[in-house]
Amino acid sequence: MYSQKRIIIIPENTLLNCCNFTLPMEADQFVKHFADQFDETDASEFRLDTIFRNIEEWSSIIALSIIAMVDEEYGVSIKGDDVRTSNTIQDLYEIVKSRL
């Protein structure tokens, strides 16, 4: 018994599409990790442009949870100043990305 190997040819534009798809996925993952720090807020409320301080559940504890999450998930150290000077989830995402 043996298996026959197949060569699959992928058109170049498909690869490009895959590459283009990778970056937003990273951001999506960051938004998901961000949303995971909340207990009561529906996940649909979290987008890159969400002004996180306007979320009713936002608190000092969640601010610390975000700092801990960034350290655990990305190995990046952010401080309270970074959270305080960010308005949107994207602002924080950019800070984390710049320190990777």
Add this chain to the structure above:
Amino acid sequence: MKISKYGVTLKRLTEDKIEMVRQWRNDPKIAQYMEYRVYITPVMQAAWFKSINNKHNFYFIIEFKGKEIGIINIKNIDYELMEGEGGIYIYDNDYINSDVPFRATLCKIDFCFEDIQLNRITAHVMRDNKRAIKYNQLLGFKLIPDQEHITNQLYVLSKEDYYHSREYVAKLL
């Protein structure tokens, strides 16, 4: 009296600051979380300050980056039991839901356990104030049992529980 630690400065409340504190305290955004919600007049405030300006009560103004942003306290200290009750409020909107309350709280609790050598700190928290409950739990406060039907519930923090929690919290500041 001034204590600087964890990036904040705690300045013991003095008479020249009580009018500012009265205005903070009367603001509905602060008063709504207080058990005593009557409007406080300057005369009432002066009487209150006279009653707390002693070794059984330490009220501090929280200063962060040169700005006075709120109040933190340890009150009703019993020097026989070596315990007192803690409280905090942040007036400045820029710092309400930030890391700064934790900075101020660690600074105050260190003062309580290391300077005045208390054995434990208590805190009363309204049962429906989930945010305050989580805040206290992260610092190591534990709910006293059998309070299911009490609205204003009592939490207690021991030195051991605090040191364990401080290790985690301080790393994030």
